[in-house]
Amino acid sequence: MPLSHSGNLARALKLPKVRKVQKYSPSNEELRHLYTIADCSRDRLIVAMMYQNGLAPVDVSCLNVGDLPTEEWAYYEKSRSKTGEIFRQVITPDISYELKNYLKIRGNPSTGEPLFVGRQGSLDNQAISGIISELIEKSGLGGNNGFKPTSLRDALEDALVEANVNHKIKEALMGHVSNIEHEYGGQNKLIVNVVEAMKKTYPLLTLNGLTRISAEQQVSREELEAVKTENIDLKSRISRTEQKLAELEKAVHEVLEQTG
Numbered sequence: 001m002p003l004s005h006s007g008n009l010a011r012a013l014k015l016p017k018v019r020k021v022q023k024y025s026p027s028n029e030e031l032r033h034l035y036t037i038a039d040c041s042r043d044r045l046i047v048a049m050m051y052q053n054g055l056a057p058v059d060v061s062c063l064n065v066g067d068l069p070t071e072e073w074a075y076y077e078k079s080r081s082k083t084g085e086i087f088r089q090v091i092t093p094d095i096s097y098e099l100k101n102y103l104k105i106r107g108n109p110s111t112g113e114p115l116f117v118g119r120q121g122s123l124d125n126q127a128i129s130g131i132i133s134e135l136i137e138k139s140g141l142g143g144n145n146g147f148k149p150t151s152l153r154d155a156l157e158d159a160l161v162e163a164n165v166n167h168k169i170k171e172a173l174m175g176h177v178s179n180i181e182h183e184y185g186g187q188n189k190l191i192v193n194v195v196e197a198m199k200k201t202y203p204l205l206t207l208n209g210l211t212r213i214s215a216e217q218q219v220s221r222e223e224l225e226a227v228k229t230e231n232i233d234l235k236s237r238i239s240r241t242e243q244k245l246a247e248l249e250k251a252v253h254e255v256l257e258q259t260g
Contacts (some may be wrong), residue, residue, distance in 0.1 A: 001251035025061055026156045028204060034139050035207040041105055043114060044129055044207075045098035050132065050152040052173050052205050053089045057128040058060035065103070072096045073190045075201065080175045087175040088190070090198040094207045156205065163201040169193055 009134035026034075029050050038044045038171075049055050049063075061082055069076055069091055078087045091099070103109065106117075123131075132149040136142045160170040172194060 003123070009192075015237075024148075024151050025158045026141065026147055026151050027079050028159075028206070030139075030141055030147075031152065032207050034135050037138055038135055041098050041101040043135065045095065046128060046131060047135070048092070048094045048207060050149065050208070051156060052092045052095060053087070054153045054156040055087070055133070056153060058125040059087070059175075060116065060128045061123055061125045063115040064111075065109045065113045065115050067115065068095075068099060070096055070103070071143055073195055075195055085119065085175050088172045088194050090195050092198065092202055093203070097208075130215050148157060148214065159201050159204040160197070161202055163197075165201060166193070167198045169197045173197065175195050 001236070010190040026188070029229075031047070035044055035047045035051075038047055046060060049060055050057070059078070063078070067076070067078060072091060072093050074091045074096075076091065079085070080087055081124060116128065118127065128147045132152070136147055136149075141147050157170070157174055160173060165173075
C-alpha cells in the first residue's frame, strides 16, 4: 500500500500517531564520569562547554580564541551557527579552569585562531561530535539508551528547569530567543539575571563535585579560617584568665580564713 494511502487510512481510523523516541538526558553523575575519562584538557573543555553552556557540536567548532572570557561567572554572547540566534551564556568555574589550562597548553594562541584544534588542524562539527561519541562509548554509557552528543545540551535544559529558572531566561541560555534584553530593562539587567540563573543551576551541573571554588569564594574561606583562628586564640586567653582569677580567689579565701 502506498505511504499516502496508509496515512489516509490511519487518519480515517483515527489511529494514534507513532510516538517519537524520547530524548535521553544524562544525569550529572554520568556526565562527571564522561568528564573524568577524558584524557586531555581540550576534550574536558569540550564536555564542559556542551554540558554547562548547552553548545551543540557545530557551535563548539565555530569558536575562536578570544570568543570566550576566561574569568569565572563572566557573561558572553555568541551567535549560533545553525539559527543565527544569540547564545547568552556564562563561564562556569569548570569551563574557566579547563579553558585556562587548554590555552596554556596551546602556548597562548593568538586571538582569532580556531579554539579547538587537532593534529590535522581545526576541529569541525563532525570531529567535535566524534570526540564526544568516543567518550560515550569508552564510558560504557552508550548502549541503546539514546545517549548522544546532543544529549549534553538536553541535560543543561533539564537542569535549568529543575533549578526553577525563569522560562525566558532559560530560553536565552539555550539560544532560543532574541531581543530578550528589552523585557528586562536593558542589557545590564539581563546580564545580571543570566549570571544569577547559572549560579543557581551550577550545583546541579558541576563536573568537579563542587570542590573547585572561585577565587572570591577562596578569599571568603580564608577570611573565615582566620576568624576561627582568632576565636580559638581568644577563647584560650579567656580560659587562662578565668583560671588565674579562680586561683586568686582561692588564695584570698585562704588568707581570710587564716586571719579570721
